[in-house]
Amino acid sequence: MTDFDYDLFVIGGGSGGVRAARVAAAETGARVALAEEDRYGGTCVIRGCVPKKLMVFASGYGAMAQEARAYGWDIQDGSFDWAGFRDTLNAELDRLEGIYRSLLKNSGVDTFDARAAVKDAHTVALASGEEFTAKHILIATGGHPVRPDMPNADLGIVSDDIFHLESLPKSILIIGGGYIACEFACILNGLGVDVTQYYRGAQILRGFDDEARGLVAEAMREQGIDLHLGTNIMEMTRADADHALSHAGTESDAAMGAPVRDQPVTSPKGDPGKDHGPIWVKSTNGTEKVFDMVLFATGRDPNARDMGLEDVGVKIGRRGEIEVDDYSQTAIPSIYAIGDVTNRVNLTPVAIREGMAFVETVFKGNPTPVDHDLIPSAIFTQPEMGTVGLSEEAARDQEPVEVYCTSFRPMQSAFAGRPDRVLMKLVVSQANRKVLGCHIVAPNAGELIQLAGIAIKMGATKEDFDRTVAVHPTMSEEIVTMKTPMRKA
Structure with a gap:
């Protein structure tokens, strides 16, 4: 019989905190609570990745009529209805928040819609006046x-x-x-x-x-x-x-x-x-x-201030980040932190991975450090940029490299008379031939870099890419058809 109210108390209802809470409860039987002062889903779902990507989609339709006319379609330019789009967007965010709440409820997690602070190594105090004790406390409050x-x-x-x-x-x-x-x-x-x-x-x-x-x-x-x-x-x-x-x-x-x-x-x-x-x-x-x-x-900073963390001995860095070790543990053994509040790699999938590693380490008895190496990412500009591994500049500072690169007008936009160009680039170690970095600037580069990231994470060499037959006609075939390095450094 434990003396604590909960085995785990999570502060923060974003993607990382919710994943850690529900997996700990559903897969290990831990008694778990979670407090969130705003909306469930956090930065990504409510005010970041999801609404932003939907806005990216919306913004791309404006140029489609002109391109369609080049392909023979009698389509006229239209106007954008922000109010209509915004209402549909808000309805979607409400739906997603409801899913997050249901996932927690169905996993047996107690939830509190209140701001939380840390009173001591095992006590969480809510703005409502309630206090709860927990064997472990996980901070997942994100950034701003x-x-x-x-x-x-x-x-x-x-x-x-x-x-x-x-x-x-x-x-x-x-x-x-x-x-x-x-x-x-x-x-x-x-x-x-x-x-x-x-x-x-x-x-x-x-x-x-x-x-x-x-x-x-x-x-x-x-x-x-x-x-x-x-x-x-x-x-x-x-x-x-x-x-x-x-x-x-x-x-x-x-x-x-x-x-x-x-x-x-x-x-x-x-x-x-x-x-x-x-x-x-x-x-x-x-x-x-x-x-x-x-x-x-x-810029963005971590949400770690005014939570009582420094008073109990948790170390806070220069930018306000919670300092943790490879297992997301703070200077106080019972307190852990994941996601943007630690200012390590501020990406939603990384926060989720950190949450899963926390559960493996603390509740499944399988110490699991978080792997922050070779993480693919995308920037949703127009065109998009997808990247994994080292930039050319960082790689050549590390070791001698070969750079395979091509930039061209893709078939779809070239036919329509558009000036758009794409870039496909591989940075390769001269010593062991491993692909150290891949960089793509193109429509849907985020989709492309995910697949390239698998090969690079596995340690693929340039010759592995060369042995792969191209899919023609596509933009991405250039990734496996670049035979001669543009330069060596």
Whole structure:
């Protein structure tokens, strides 16, 4: 007979926390509870991957009529109904949240719709005043978008707010060059919004393969996105009659400050852009312009503050992340953490894997470290980028490599007279011939990289790729038909 109320108490109802809770309960018979202060499903289901991907789909239809006409179809351009799409989107998110709640209930997990904090190594305190003890506590509270530390930053919105807009703006300035900034630039551009993007770095998508991200940037510009590199926001304020829509100013080297790290940005219940009105912005290149809306996509931080964790001895890192070992265990043996709150690899499938490894380790007696090596990922720009393994730059810093690469206009868009180009790239070790990295920029690159990821995870060599017969005519056949390296490094 245990002295604890539960064997496991999970704080956070996102994909990782829900998976760990229900598997621990259903497969090991553990007594499990879970607390979630907002909506079940977390960032991915409610304000991230799922609604964003549905918006990606929606944004792609705008260009289809023109392409269809090139193929002989008498199809006229149409208009996009944001309100109708948003209502259908919200209904889908409600459905998915209901599934998450049902999975927990059917697995025997007790759920509490309340904010939770850690009182001590074995006690969880809810905002409702209730307290429960647990042999193990799992923190899976995810992360939140951050705003820059600058005057009037509250005039801008963050990525969570996009899904709450009552109407789309006519123009928007997006600040940032990471995958969230670039994805929403493409989405909103495809939905008919006039998109300008500022990024203070030399090229968007820092950390990804240089050649691949260069092609994405080129494609974004071709689609009409006004992308400014080496540029940042310097000042912003509510526009008034004295602000012209666009005029030149003096050049400045001032840059946006560091993001505010202390408070999460919470999603508003109403329309976050409803009462904002036009916003005047001055950039570091001296340009002044008025936009209907400003979106900050300048990073995300873990949700680990104000939970009592440091008071009980859990170590918190510089970005606010919970520090854990290879088994997701914190400095307090009874407390574990998984997912974005640990700031390891911030991807939903990784959080789920970490949750499963936690259950194996703690409840099944099978110590299982989390494997964070060779994780495929996709960026849902237009075209998409799929990547697994090392970039060319990272690989050549590690060892001598060969680079096999081709860029071309795919059959479908070439026939329609579109300028779109795709990229297929393999980075290969000269020593053992293993494929160290694969990078694809193409429509549906996310679907393609998943399959390439299997081979690379298995340790496939370039010769293994060469022995594979091509599927013709496809874009992806180029992955197995590149015989001569473009360069060696």
